[in-house]
Amino acid sequence: MRIVxxxxxxxxxxxxxxxxxxxxxxxxxxxxxxxxxxxxMERAEVKKLFPPSQVKFIHWKSAQRGLHLVKDTRALFELYTILKRFRNVDAVHLHSSKSGFLGRLVCRWLNIKQVIYTPNGAPFLVKDSRVKRAVYKQLELIGNSFGGKVVCVSASEAEAYRNLGIQATYINNGTSSVKPVRNADYNQEKFTIAFSGRILAQKNPKRFNQIAEHFLLYPHVEFVWIGDGADRGVLTSPNIRITGWLLEDDVKRELSKASLYLSTADYEGLSFGVLDAMALSKPLILSNCIGNKDIIRYGLNGDLYDSIEQACTQILYYINNPFMLEAMGSYSKSLCSTEFNAASSAGNYRIAYAY
Known part of the structure:
Protein backbone atom coordinates (compact mmCIF):
# COMPACT_ATOMS: atom_id res chain seq x y z
CA MET A 1 0.00 0.00 0.00
CA ARG A 2 1.24 3.52 -0.88
CA ILE A 3 0.09 6.18 1.58
CA VAL A 4 0.55 9.94 1.29
CA MET A 41 13.16 21.33 15.12
CA GLU A 42 14.73 21.64 11.68
CA ARG A 43 13.11 19.35 9.13
CA ALA A 44 16.45 17.64 8.47
CA GLU A 45 16.56 16.59 12.12
CA VAL A 46 12.94 15.40 12.07
CA LYS A 47 13.58 13.27 9.00
CA LYS A 48 16.35 11.41 10.81
CA LEU A 49 13.73 9.97 13.18
CA PHE A 50 12.09 7.96 10.37
CA PRO A 51 13.22 4.66 8.79
CA PRO A 52 14.64 5.91 5.44
CA SER A 53 13.74 2.87 3.34
CA GLN A 54 10.01 3.33 3.92
CA VAL A 55 9.61 7.07 3.47
CA LYS A 56 9.91 9.68 0.75
CA PHE A 57 9.90 13.28 2.04
CA ILE A 58 8.66 16.26 0.01
CA HIS A 59 9.03 19.74 1.48
CA TRP A 60 5.79 21.77 1.34
CA LYS A 61 7.60 25.11 1.33
CA SER A 62 4.59 27.46 1.43
CA ALA A 63 2.86 25.80 4.39
CA GLN A 64 2.88 27.84 7.57
CA ARG A 65 1.07 28.12 10.88
CA GLY A 66 -1.88 30.47 11.34
CA LEU A 67 -4.43 31.84 8.90
CA HIS A 68 -3.12 34.05 6.09
CA LEU A 69 -5.11 34.38 2.86
CA VAL A 70 -2.19 35.04 0.49
CA LYS A 71 0.21 32.52 2.02
CA ASP A 72 -2.48 29.87 2.36
CA THR A 73 -3.49 30.33 -1.29
CA ARG A 74 0.13 29.85 -2.29
CA ALA A 75 0.31 26.72 -0.13
CA LEU A 76 -2.92 25.42 -1.69
CA PHE A 77 -1.57 25.55 -5.25
CA GLU A 78 1.82 24.17 -4.23
CA LEU A 79 0.06 21.22 -2.61
CA TYR A 80 -2.00 20.75 -5.78
CA THR A 81 1.21 20.55 -7.83
CA ILE A 82 2.71 17.98 -5.47
CA LEU A 83 -0.37 15.77 -5.01
CA LYS A 84 -1.04 15.74 -8.75
CA ARG A 85 1.99 13.44 -9.03
CA PHE A 86 0.46 10.95 -6.57
CA ARG A 87 -3.21 10.76 -7.51
CA ASN A 88 -2.97 6.97 -7.90
CA VAL A 89 -1.85 6.21 -4.34
CA ASP A 90 -3.98 4.02 -2.08
CA ALA A 91 -4.82 6.74 0.46
CA VAL A 92 -4.11 10.33 1.44
CA HIS A 93 -3.93 10.99 5.18
CA LEU A 94 -4.19 14.65 6.20
CA HIS A 95 -2.82 15.59 9.63
CA SER A 96 -3.96 18.73 11.50
CA SER A 97 -6.50 21.40 10.59
CA LYS A 98 -4.48 23.39 8.02
CA SER A 99 -3.49 20.27 6.09
CA GLY A 100 -7.04 18.96 6.48
CA PHE A 101 -8.67 22.00 4.92
CA LEU A 102 -6.24 22.57 2.05
CA GLY A 103 -5.69 18.85 1.46
CA ARG A 104 -9.38 17.98 1.17
CA LEU A 105 -9.92 20.78 -1.34
CA VAL A 106 -6.97 19.64 -3.47
CA CYS A 107 -8.09 16.00 -3.28
CA ARG A 108 -11.54 17.04 -4.48
CA TRP A 109 -10.00 18.90 -7.43
CA LEU A 110 -7.89 15.83 -8.29
CA ASN A 111 -10.78 13.39 -7.72
CA ILE A 112 -8.83 11.47 -5.06
CA LYS A 113 -11.46 9.48 -3.19
CA GLN A 114 -9.62 7.71 -0.37
CA VAL A 115 -8.97 10.64 1.97
CA ILE A 116 -8.68 10.63 5.77
CA TYR A 117 -8.44 13.76 7.91
CA THR A 118 -7.14 13.49 11.47
CA PRO A 119 -7.35 16.82 13.35
CA ASN A 120 -5.06 15.88 16.26
CA GLY A 121 -6.75 18.53 18.42
CA ALA A 122 -9.93 20.18 17.12
CA PRO A 123 -9.05 23.86 16.48
CA PHE A 124 -12.58 25.12 17.24
CA LEU A 125 -12.07 24.15 20.89
CA VAL A 126 -9.67 27.05 21.43
CA LYS A 127 -10.73 29.03 24.49
CA ASP A 128 -8.91 32.35 24.11
CA SER A 129 -11.23 33.90 21.51
CA ARG A 130 -14.92 33.50 20.66
CA VAL A 131 -14.23 34.92 17.18
CA LYS A 132 -11.50 32.34 16.54
CA ARG A 133 -13.82 29.53 17.63
CA ALA A 134 -16.52 30.73 15.24
CA VAL A 135 -14.04 31.03 12.34
CA TYR A 136 -12.56 27.59 12.97
CA LYS A 137 -16.03 26.00 13.18
CA GLN A 138 -16.95 27.45 9.80
CA LEU A 139 -13.66 26.32 8.27
CA GLU A 140 -14.21 22.77 9.59
CA LEU A 141 -17.74 22.72 8.13
CA ILE A 142 -16.52 24.02 4.77
CA GLY A 143 -13.60 21.58 4.75
CA ASN A 144 -15.95 18.71 5.50
CA SER A 145 -18.01 19.60 2.41
CA PHE A 146 -14.96 18.81 0.25
CA GLY A 147 -15.21 15.11 1.19
CA GLY A 148 -12.99 12.63 3.03
CA LYS A 149 -13.46 10.81 6.32
CA VAL A 150 -12.85 12.50 9.66
CA VAL A 151 -10.99 10.07 11.93
CA CYS A 152 -10.24 11.59 15.33
CA VAL A 153 -7.70 10.36 17.86
CA SER A 154 -10.09 10.01 20.81
CA ALA A 155 -13.76 9.39 21.48
CA SER A 156 -14.38 12.82 23.00
CA GLU A 157 -12.75 14.60 20.05
CA ALA A 158 -14.98 12.65 17.65
CA GLU A 159 -18.00 13.61 19.77
CA ALA A 160 -17.03 17.29 19.49
CA TYR A 161 -17.07 16.97 15.69
CA ARG A 162 -20.40 15.18 15.70
CA ASN A 163 -21.82 17.95 17.90
CA LEU A 164 -20.70 20.36 15.19
CA GLY A 165 -22.71 18.37 12.64
CA ILE A 166 -19.73 16.56 11.11
CA GLN A 167 -19.76 12.78 10.87
CA ALA A 168 -16.64 11.48 12.61
CA THR A 169 -15.20 8.29 13.99
CA TYR A 170 -12.05 7.73 16.04
CA ILE A 171 -9.01 5.53 16.48
CA ASN A 172 -7.25 6.00 19.80
CA ASN A 173 -3.68 7.26 19.68
CA GLY A 174 -1.28 4.64 20.93
CA THR A 175 2.22 4.26 22.28
CA SER A 176 4.65 1.38 22.63
CA SER A 177 5.92 -0.13 25.86
CA VAL A 178 9.14 1.49 27.05
CA LYS A 179 11.60 0.78 29.83
CA PRO A 180 12.33 3.49 32.40
CA VAL A 181 15.54 5.39 31.63
CA ARG A 182 17.28 7.10 34.54
CA ASN A 183 20.63 8.86 34.91
CA ALA A 184 22.94 8.38 37.84
CA ASP A 185 21.79 11.78 39.14
CA TYR A 186 18.25 10.54 39.72
CA ASN A 187 17.11 11.80 43.14
CA GLN A 188 14.56 9.51 44.75
CA GLU A 189 13.91 12.07 47.49
CA LYS A 190 12.48 14.55 44.98
CA PHE A 191 8.77 14.53 44.22
CA THR A 192 8.68 15.55 40.57
CA ILE A 193 5.56 16.58 38.67
CA ALA A 194 6.09 16.59 34.91
CA PHE A 195 4.41 17.75 31.72
CA SER A 196 5.61 17.20 28.15
CA GLY A 197 4.67 19.42 25.20
CA ARG A 198 4.91 22.82 23.59
CA ILE A 199 4.59 25.87 25.81
CA LEU A 200 1.63 27.54 24.13
CA ALA A 201 -1.83 28.77 25.08
CA GLN A 202 -3.59 25.46 24.33
CA LYS A 203 -1.52 23.76 27.06
CA ASN A 204 -2.36 26.56 29.53
CA PRO A 205 1.09 27.19 31.05
CA LYS A 206 -0.47 29.93 33.21
CA ARG A 207 -2.46 27.27 35.06
CA PHE A 208 0.66 25.08 35.38
CA ASN A 209 2.50 28.03 36.89
CA GLN A 210 -0.32 28.76 39.35
CA ILE A 211 -0.39 25.16 40.54
CA ALA A 212 3.39 25.17 40.99
CA GLU A 213 3.19 28.36 43.08
CA HIS A 214 1.00 26.53 45.59
CA PHE A 215 3.95 24.23 46.39
CA LEU A 216 6.71 26.80 46.89
CA LEU A 217 6.88 25.88 50.59
CA TYR A 218 7.57 22.23 49.71
CA PRO A 219 11.33 22.15 48.98
CA HIS A 220 11.30 18.51 47.81
CA VAL A 221 8.56 19.16 45.20
CA GLU A 222 9.72 20.09 41.70
CA PHE A 223 7.71 20.86 38.56
CA VAL A 224 9.23 20.07 35.16
CA TRP A 225 7.98 21.26 31.76
CA ILE A 226 9.56 19.02 29.13
CA GLY A 227 9.62 21.12 25.97
CA ASP A 228 9.68 24.76 24.94
CA GLY A 229 7.58 27.33 23.13
CA ALA A 230 6.51 30.91 22.60
CA ASP A 231 4.81 31.22 26.01
CA ARG A 232 7.85 30.10 27.98
CA GLY A 233 7.87 33.44 29.85
CA VAL A 234 4.59 32.53 31.57
CA LEU A 235 6.38 29.85 33.62
CA THR A 236 7.91 32.09 36.29
CA SER A 237 7.51 30.06 39.49
CA PRO A 238 11.01 29.24 40.82
CA ASN A 239 10.13 25.58 41.42
CA ILE A 240 9.57 25.00 37.68
CA ARG A 241 12.38 23.65 35.52
CA ILE A 242 12.03 24.02 31.73
CA THR A 243 14.10 21.48 29.82
CA GLY A 244 13.84 22.98 26.34
CA TRP A 245 13.36 20.70 23.34
CA LEU A 246 14.82 17.24 23.88
CA LEU A 247 15.39 14.16 21.77
CA GLU A 248 12.90 11.31 22.25
CA ASP A 249 15.16 9.28 24.56
CA ASP A 250 15.84 12.33 26.72
CA VAL A 251 12.10 13.06 26.99
CA LYS A 252 11.55 9.53 28.24
CA ARG A 253 14.45 9.95 30.65
CA GLU A 254 12.79 13.02 32.16
CA LEU A 255 9.42 11.25 32.36
CA SER A 256 11.08 8.24 34.00
CA LYS A 257 12.27 10.47 36.85
CA ALA A 258 8.80 11.96 37.42
CA SER A 259 6.57 10.92 40.32
CA LEU A 260 3.38 11.79 38.43
CA TYR A 261 2.19 13.50 35.27
CA LEU A 262 0.18 16.74 35.33
CA SER A 263 -1.68 18.17 32.31
CA THR A 264 -3.11 21.68 32.36
CA ALA A 265 -4.26 21.68 28.71
CA ASP A 266 -7.50 23.38 27.65
CA TYR A 267 -8.11 20.64 25.07
CA GLU A 268 -6.22 17.79 23.43
CA GLY A 269 -6.61 15.26 20.66
CA LEU A 270 -5.07 12.46 22.71
CA SER A 271 -1.72 13.58 24.08
CA PHE A 272 1.36 11.48 23.34
CA GLY A 273 2.99 13.06 26.39
CA VAL A 274 0.29 11.55 28.57
CA LEU A 275 0.52 8.18 26.80
CA ASP A 276 4.31 8.05 27.21
CA ALA A 277 3.89 8.82 30.91
CA MET A 278 1.36 5.98 31.18
CA ALA A 279 3.72 3.58 29.40
CA LEU A 280 6.33 4.54 32.01
CA SER A 281 3.90 3.68 34.83
CA LYS A 282 3.01 7.19 35.96
CA PRO A 283 -0.26 8.15 37.66
CA LEU A 284 -2.06 11.06 36.00
CA ILE A 285 -3.65 14.31 37.13
CA LEU A 286 -5.29 15.80 34.04
CA SER A 287 -7.44 18.84 33.31
CA ASN A 288 -11.02 17.80 32.60
CA CYS A 289 -11.08 18.48 28.87
CA ILE A 290 -11.61 16.78 25.52
CA GLY A 291 -8.87 14.21 24.93
CA ASN A 292 -7.78 13.99 28.56
CA LYS A 293 -11.12 12.62 29.74
CA ASP A 294 -10.70 9.52 27.53
CA ILE A 295 -7.62 8.40 29.45
CA ILE A 296 -8.59 8.57 33.11
CA ARG A 297 -10.12 5.61 34.95
CA TYR A 298 -11.17 7.14 38.27
CA GLY A 299 -9.37 5.72 41.28
CA LEU A 300 -7.30 3.40 39.09
CA ASN A 301 -4.74 5.47 37.15
CA GLY A 302 -5.42 9.04 38.30
CA ASP A 303 -7.94 11.86 38.36
CA LEU A 304 -9.42 14.71 36.37
CA TYR A 305 -9.73 18.16 37.89
CA ASP A 306 -11.79 21.26 37.15
CA SER A 307 -10.02 23.84 39.31
CA ILE A 308 -6.52 24.71 40.47
CA GLU A 309 -7.52 23.98 44.07
CA GLN A 310 -8.75 20.52 43.08
CA ALA A 311 -5.49 19.77 41.24
CA CYS A 312 -3.45 20.85 44.27
CA THR A 313 -5.52 18.63 46.57
CA GLN A 314 -4.92 15.66 44.27
CA ILE A 315 -1.16 16.32 44.17
CA LEU A 316 -1.06 16.57 47.98
CA TYR A 317 -2.82 13.20 48.20
CA TYR A 318 0.05 11.54 46.31
CA ILE A 319 2.70 13.44 48.31
CA ASN A 320 1.13 12.17 51.54
CA ASN A 321 0.39 8.67 50.21
CA PRO A 322 3.41 7.79 48.03
CA PHE A 323 2.51 4.07 48.09
CA MET A 324 -0.35 4.94 45.69
CA LEU A 325 2.10 6.03 42.99
CA GLU A 326 3.11 2.48 42.14
CA ALA A 327 -0.43 1.07 42.18
CA MET A 328 -1.88 3.82 40.00
CA GLY A 329 1.16 3.80 37.70
CA SER A 330 0.88 0.07 37.18
CA TYR A 331 -2.70 0.45 35.97
CA SER A 332 -1.63 3.26 33.63
CA LYS A 333 0.90 0.93 32.02
CA SER A 334 -1.57 -1.94 31.59
CA LEU A 335 -4.16 0.43 30.10
CA CYS A 336 -1.64 1.46 27.44
CA SER A 337 -1.21 -2.11 26.26
CA THR A 338 -4.95 -2.80 26.05
CA GLU A 339 -6.55 0.48 24.89
CA PHE A 340 -3.77 2.80 23.72
CA ASN A 341 -1.48 0.50 21.81
CA ALA A 342 0.52 1.88 18.90
CA ALA A 343 0.46 -1.34 16.85
CA SER A 344 -3.32 -1.68 17.20
CA SER A 345 -3.79 1.97 16.29
CA ALA A 346 -1.69 1.64 13.13
CA GLY A 347 -3.54 -1.55 12.14
CA ASN A 348 -6.88 0.22 12.46
CA TYR A 349 -5.66 3.06 10.26
CA ARG A 350 -4.55 0.57 7.64
CA ILE A 351 -8.09 -0.82 7.61
CA ALA A 352 -9.42 2.75 7.26
CA TYR A 353 -7.06 3.38 4.32
CA ALA A 354 -8.48 0.36 2.49
CA TYR A 355 -12.21 1.13 2.95
Missing part, protein backbone atom coordinates in the same frame (compact mmCIF):
# COMPACT_ATOMS: atom_id res chain seq x y z
CA UNK A 5 0.71 11.92 4.54
CA UNK A 6 0.20 15.68 4.38
CA UNK A 7 1.65 17.33 7.48
CA UNK A 8 1.82 21.09 8.00
CA UNK A 9 3.13 21.17 11.58
CA UNK A 10 6.14 18.88 11.05
CA UNK A 11 6.94 18.92 14.76
CA UNK A 12 5.88 17.72 18.21
CA UNK A 13 2.91 15.35 18.54
CA UNK A 14 2.07 15.15 14.84
CA UNK A 15 5.59 13.91 14.08
CA UNK A 16 5.21 11.27 16.80
CA UNK A 17 1.88 10.26 15.26
CA UNK A 18 3.16 9.89 11.68
CA UNK A 19 6.40 8.22 12.83
CA UNK A 20 4.40 5.64 14.77
CA UNK A 21 2.26 4.85 11.71
CA UNK A 22 5.34 4.43 9.53
CA UNK A 23 7.12 2.18 12.04
CA UNK A 24 4.09 -0.03 12.62
CA UNK A 25 3.18 -0.36 8.92
CA UNK A 26 6.57 -1.62 7.63
CA UNK A 27 5.06 -3.38 4.62
CA UNK A 28 3.77 -0.07 3.23
CA UNK A 29 5.47 2.86 1.51
CA UNK A 30 4.86 6.34 2.89
CA UNK A 31 5.18 9.70 1.14
CA UNK A 32 5.33 12.57 3.65
CA UNK A 33 4.50 16.04 2.30
CA UNK A 34 5.50 18.35 5.11
CA UNK A 35 5.89 21.91 6.27
CA UNK A 36 8.50 23.01 8.78
CA UNK A 37 8.60 24.44 12.30
CA UNK A 38 12.30 25.37 12.58
CA UNK A 39 11.74 27.01 15.96
CA UNK A 40 10.92 23.51 17.29
Missing amino acids: HVVEPFASGVVTFVKSLVEHLPEDYHIVIHGERPEV
